Amino acid sequence: MKHFLSVACLLLVIAFGGQAKAAGTGIKITEMAVTTKIVRGNPIDSVRRISWRSVPSLFCFTRTVSSDGGEQSITHVWYRDEVKVAEYKLPVRGERWRTYSKKSVDRGSPGEWRVDALDGDGNLLKSVKFKVN
Numbered sequence: 001m002k003h004f005l006s007v008a009c010l011l012l013v014i015a016f017g018g019q020a021k022a023a024g025t026g027i028k029i030t031e032m033a034v035t036t037k038i039v040r041g042n043p044i045d046s047v048r049r050i051s052w053r054s055v056p057s058l059f060c061f062t063r064t065v066s067s068d069g070g071e072q073s074i075t076h077v078w079y080r081d082e083v084k085v086a087e088y089k090l091p092v093r094g095e096r097w098r099t100y101s102k103k104s105v106d107r108g109s110p111g112e113w114r115v116d117a118l119d120g121d122g123n124l125l126k127s128v129k130f131k132v133n
Contacts, residue, residue, distance in 0.1 A: 026067035027074060027092060027119050029126040034115060035059050041098050049131045052109045060115040060128065061100045062090075069095035074125065075118040076101040080132075081111040105132060 035043035036055050043061040050058070060076050071093050078086040078101070088101035101115075109132045117125045 027072060027125065028065050029062055029074075029117055030065055031061070031063035032115075032117060032126045032128050033061050034113075034128055034130050035061055038100055047130045049133065050105075051133045052105045052107060055105055057102050057104045058130075059100045059102050060117075061098070062117055062126075064092055064097045064099070066092060066095050066097070073120050074099070075122075077116045077118060078103050079114045079116070080109070082114075 033043045033046040035045050035047060036050070036058060037044045038059050038061060043059070047058060060078070062074065062076070064074065066072060071091065073089050073091055076086075076088045076090060077084060078088075086101075086103055090099040090101060092099065112129070112131055114127055114129045116127045119125055
C-alpha cells in the first residue's frame with residue numbers, strides 16, 4: 001500500500017508539474033536591445049556605452065513570439081547601479097509582437113544600467129546591460 005501511495009504521489013507531481021509549466025505564458029524574446037531611436041517599429045542601433053549628453057532618452061526594444069497569440073504582458077524593469085529606477089508593464093497582443101519602453105537620460109544618469117524583461121508571472125525572460133557615461 002505504501003508503495004502504491006508513493007507511486008501515485010510521484011505521478012501527481014509529474015502530471016501537475018507538467019501542466020503548470022505548459023500553462024505558463026509561452027512568451028519568448030527573440031530580440032532585445034537598448035537603442036537611441038526606434039524607426040518604423042525597429043531599433044536603429046544597440047547601445048553598449050553612451051554619453052548622457054548625446055541623447056535625451058533611451059528605448060528598450062523587445063521582439064516577442066508567443067505560442068498562443070492571446071493578450072499577455074511583459075514588464076521592463078530598468079536598473080541603474082543595481083537600484084530599480086523604473087518599471088513598465090507592456091502589452092503583448094499577438095503571436096509576433098514588438099514593444100518598447102522609454103527612459104529619460106540626464107546628468108544624473110551615469111552608471112551601470114540593466115533592463116530586465118519579465119513575463120506575466122515575474123520570471124526573467126531576458127536582460128540587457130549597458131553603460132551611461
